[in-house]
Amino acid sequence: MTSLAYQPSMLDLDDERGARLGPLTGRIRRHELTHGAWVDHLAGWVRGSDAVLRTLLNDVRWRAERRTMYDNDVAVPRLLCWYDGRERLPHPVLTEARNRLTEHYLRELGEPFVTAGLCLYRDGRDSVAWHGDTRGRSSYLDTMVAIVSFGSPRPLLLRPRGGGESRRFLLGHGDLVVMGGSCQRTWEHAVPKTTRPVGPRVSVQFRPVGVA
Ligand SMILES: O=C(O)CCC(=O)C(=O)O
Helix, strand or coil, rough: CCCCCCCCCHHHHCCCCCECEEEECCEEEECCCCCCCCEEEECCCEEEEEHHHHHHHHHCCCCEEEECCEEEEEEEEEEEEEEEECCCCCCHHHCCCCCCCHHHHHHHCCCCCCCCEEEEECCCCCCCEEEECCCCCCCCCCCCEEEEEEEEEEEEEEEEECCCCCCCEEECCCEEEHHHHHHHHHHEEEEECCCCCCCCCCEEEEEECCCC
């Protein structure tokens, strides 16, 4: 799957050493939000991310889903693939990322990251509407959702439930964000559609068991 709009990362162009992760400690920056929510952000955590994108586009068994909206059956505007923690992830750097995130956050989170939800935004028409990941334990407990992004950057917007100043993180090319604390219950997030020409972006979300 290719796109004329896709611009490779300048950081990745001359990277011949394959995909690898940079350090987290001392590099990842915490943004405190309201109501006990926070977002950690680290740009370019995965080096060599364009090669990972190519593997994900070619090897993942992407699934189109449909949902009912106002009595109509509509296509979900992105492709999906879910790993429940038992299957091998589609690129070894994802397994390493999950291990490194678990190691880094274990004291604060109290449990490992296990599941991986993959979403493919094929172009600017794909999107996800405002929501919190509130299925499961995240509806009543603080938790974390870590997102590693590959491909063309798209903005992840966050806004407090009930109103207030929103935040924007442009995510692609190996960037990492971790939404933590009460973020899934007290804030919402979205990736809006855009009319700008953008290539594919894959979002990989790591979550603890029972959080969705
Ligand atoms: O594209 C992203 O990184 C956000 C994905 C997301 O919010 C979700 O799948 O729940």
